[in-house]
Amino acid sequence: MKEVNLMKLKTILFITSFVPVIFFKVVARVGDATLAQAKVATVVGLILAGIQFILSKRFVKHTTYLEKTFLGFLGFGTVWVYLTPVPVSSLFVDHSTTLLYFALFLTTFIPQLFGYDPFTYAIAKQMTSEAVWNTPHFRTINLHLTYFWSAIFFVNFLSSWLGHGKPLFSILIPLIIILGIGLPVVRIYPKYYLKRQFTSQPIDLSLIPNTAKELIMRMPMGFHSEAARDLKAEIQFDLSGEGGVKGVLSISEGKCSFREGDSSSPTLTIYSPADVWLKIARQEINRAQALMDGLYRVEGDMNLLLKMGDLFRPPTKAMEEDLTQKGEKKMRILAIQGSPRPKVSNTEILLQEFLKGARSQGAETETVYLKEKEIHSCTGCYTCWAKTPGICVFEDDMPELLEKVKGCDTLIYATPLYNYNMTSLLKAFQERLLPLLDPHLIKMGEIYRHPQRYKMNRKMVLISTCGFPEASHFDGLRHVFRHIERSGQTPLVGELLMPGGELLKQHGMKGSVQGVLQTAYRAGIEVIREGKVSKETEMEIQKSLVPPDALAEMANLWWDSHLEGITEGKPVQGKVEDMRLLLRGMAAAFNPLAAGDLKATIQFEVTGKQTGDWFLSVESGKCTYHEGKVTSPNLTVTTPSEVWLAITNKEMDGQQAFMEGKYTATGDMSLLMRMKTLFGSQTS
Numbered sequence: 001m002k003e004v005n006l007m008k009l010k011t012i013l014f015i016t017s018f019v020p021v022i023f024f025k026v027v028a029r030v031g032d033a034t035l036a037q038a039k040v041a042t043v044v045g046l047i048l049a050g051i052q053f054i055l056s057k058r059f060v061k062h063t064t065y066l067e068k069t070f071l072g073f074l075g076f077g078t079v080w081v082y083l084t085p086v087p088v089s090s091l092f093v094d095h096s097t098t099l100l101y102f103a104l105f106l107t108t109f110i111p112q113l114f115g116y117d118p119f120t121y122a123i124a125k126q127m128t129s130e131a132v133w134n135t136p137h138f139r140t141i142n143l144h145l146t147y148f149w150s151a152i153f154f155v156n157f158l159s160s161w162l163g164h165g166k167p168l169f170s171i172l173i174p175l176i177i178i179l180g181i182g183l184p185v186v187r188i189y190p191k192y193y194l195k196r197q198f199t200s201q202p203i204d205l206s207l208i209p210n211t212a213k214e215l216i217m218r219m220p221m222g223f224h225s226e227a228a229r230d231l232k233a234e235i236q237f238d239l240s241g242e243g244g245v246k247g248v249l250s251i252s253e254g255k256c257s258f259r260e261g262d263s264s265s266p267t268l269t270i271y272s273p274a275d276v277w278l279k280i281a282r283q284e285i286n287r288a289q290a291l292m293d294g295l296y297r298v299e300g301d302m303n304l305l306l307k308m309g310d311l312f313r314p315p316t317k318a319m320e321e322d323l324t325q326k327g328e329k330k331m332r333i334l335a336i337q338g339s340p341r342p343k344v345s346n347t348e349i350l351l352q353e354f355l356k357g358a359r360s361q362g363a364e365t366e367t368v369y370l371k372e373k374e375i376h377s378c379t380g381c382y383t384c385w386a387k388t389p390g391i392c393v394f395e396d397d398m399p400e401l402l403e404k405v406k407g408c409d410t411l412i413y414a415t416p417l418y419n420y421n422m423t424s425l426l427k428a429f430q431e432r433l434l435p436l437l438d439p440h441l442i443k444m445g446e447i448y449r450h451p452q453r454y455k456m457n458r459k460m461v462l463i464s465t466c467g468f469p470e471a472s473h474f475d476g477l478r479h480v481f482r483h484i485e486r487s488g489q490t491p492l493v494g495e496l497l498m499p500g501g502e503l504l505k506q507h508g509m510k511g512s513v514q515g516v517l518q519t520a521y522r523a524g525i526e527v528i529r530e531g532k533v534s535k536e537t538e539m540e541i542q543k544s545l546v547p548p549d550a551l552a553e554m555a556n557l558w559w560d561s562h563l564e565g566i567t568e569g570k571p572v573q574g575k576v577e578d579m580r581l582l583l584r585g586m587a588a589a590f591n592p593l594a595a596g597d598l599k600a601t602i603q604f605e606v607t608g609k610q611t612g613d614w615f616l617s618v619e620s621g622k623c624t625y626h627e628g629k630v631t632s633p634n635l636t637v638t639t640p641s642e643v644w645l646a647i648t649n650k651e652m653d654g655q656q657a658f659m660e661g662k663y664t665a666t667g668d669m670s671l672l673m674r675m676k677t678l679f680g681s682q683t684s
């Protein structure tokens with residue numbers, strides 16, 4: 001039978017279910033009715049109720065509590081009037097109304113106590129679509145309304161009983177209560193209940209997209225992974241009409257993504273006109289109420305539909321700001337800087353270049369300098385695991401940092417290498433991540449580990465610089481991070497490990513350093529675009545900028561210059577202050593391609609504060625640095641150390657200084673002209 005016809009039939013049967021009782025009441029009580037007449041009325045009423053019962057069973061395969069009650073009441077009445085002596089049998093006729101109210105009270109009060117459907121179910125089912133019948137809210141509303149009817153029938157029973165014989169009490173007052181209170185409450189209560197249950201936070205209407213398609217596409221942005229827990233589901237949307245979409249929200253492992261098309265096995269399917277879904281999003285209509293009213297329909301797991309309010313938050317300004325120009329979710333990068341000298345840190349130079357690259361791809365970055373934070377070291381009390389799960393006893397800066405960690409997509413650990421490992425600042429920070437873990441030992445794959453307390457989908461990148469020229473110094477640190485990767489279920493998607501990190505700040509090495517910075521920048525781009533840093537980029541960073549011998553010699557010259565007091569006090573950031581170091585650096589930064597097959601010697605006769613003779617020898621694509629004088633140099637530069645250092649540090653213009661005679665050059669002047677290309681930015 002067609003659904004519409006069935007509904008019509010059910011409505012007709014609902015109305016006709018009252019006929020037997022009304023017939024009985026009218027015939028048994030009309031005029032000066034005799035007992036014999038009342039007996040006949042009871043039987044005829046019973047027969048009518050029986051017919052009604054059979055018709056319902058036959059055509060709608062279902063009988064309502066009202067039909068059962070009326071049938072039972074008339075059946076019971078028939079037995080009463082026929083089988084009991086006259087004075088008793090007339091009692092049924094005299095008190096039939098009171099008894100009927102009592103029968104209705106029992107019908108509305110008893111069944112649900114024994115696990116049967118409440119009284120109003122059948123009627124409510126006729127008014128709502130099948131999809132909502134299994135929802136907890138449908139059941140609760142019906143229970144509330146059923147007990148409400150119990151109260152009404154009980155009051156009517158009392159009214160009829162106490163005011164016996166007076167139509168005011170047996171008919172008028174009960175009718176007023178049923179029509180004036182009962183029916184309006186039945187209409188209003190479900191709406192009121194659903195409104196209270198689904199009170200949503202106020203929304204900013206300007207942030208609601210103009211089409212339902214955009215709305216669904218953006219839902220993953222408002223996805224609340226903690227509410228989802230282990231939920232794995234596919235929500236299929238079939239939104240028809242203008243601005244509609246056929247698409248799937250896929251929820252798994254605390255993540256939600258959208259794709260256009262169909263799901264092969266949706267957990268829930270929502271069929272709705274696109275404008276209805278937009279109105280729901282704008283809170284112009286209540287989602288649950290709209291379903292009850294048949295404005296849209298669903299198939300599948302109804303509880304998932306009701307949970308959607310918890311799973312997806314309405315768009316906020318912050319979310320909007322979280323979108324790249326392409327409408328994709330911005331990647332949030334949190335960098336933890338573990339150098340104790342963050343403002344003059346080599347690692348910082350690499351880190352910031354990496355972050356610039358990531359930002360160029362729309363990422364949002366934040367750097368936390370651990371040196372500036374108060375982070376108590378972990379005392380191993382395990383309070384954060386046992387007594388106050390997830391909360392540490394120390395109220396320092398760490399709780400705030402834990403929130404930042406929880407909210408980021410990529411965590412960058414930036415640390416200088418200290419004793420083949422991370423710095424103690426970073427170590428203290430990592431130890432204090434303990435509240436993010438659950439204490440239990442769970443076997444995942446081949447190893448046991450502590451599961452994450454909170455759902456997360458973080459990646460991590462390690463950035464480090466060390467002083468020595470050998471990349472092998474990082475072996476220990478890498479090993480530690482491999483363990484962190486495995487045990488923390490956080491993929492390590494990049495390692496930027498630069499040996500000879502002090503060169504990053506050597507002004508004289510600017511040319512070569514530029515290449516490293518570009519590589520770090522590229523790594524930042526790769527992490528956003530490809531999800532990881534490529535092996536080529538990682539290898540590039542690990543390449544020594546200058547040969548290990550040169551680095552060692554430069555380092556030694558630097559230390560010597562400080563030990564000898566050539567550079568006084570604190571070294572100035574990025575400044576070359578020692579002639580020997582400068583000339584050694586020039587040799588290290590020598591560009592063999594620019595030199596070709598050049599064979600030459602350049603003598604430096606240095607006067608002033610750092611008096612001395614040094615020369616650079618170029619041959620077979622190599623440049624070497626020497627102390628002393630060479631015989632017959634191709635070019636001789638005679639300069640006070642302050643002048644040549646000032647030119648190198650860009651405090652003085654080289655050409656102008658030459659014109660002004662601040663230094664002199666004799667011999668092959670074309671060599672002086674080529675110096676810039678031969679030695680990068682060592683001389684300007």
Ligand SMILES: Cc1cc2nc3c(=O)[nH]c(=O)nc-3n(C[C@H](O)[C@H](O)[C@H](O)COP(=O)(O)O)c2cc1C
Pocket residue numbers: 339340341344345346347348415416417418419420421465466467468469473500501502
């Ligand atoms: C206490 C201490 C320990 C260090 N241990 C190492 C080491 O084991 N291996 C290494 O190559 N460099 C080591 N270094 C040098 C630093 O790793 C290097 O200078 C780094 O670039 C400094 O980074 P920053 O400027 O970001 O702080 C150490 C430096 C200090 C102060």
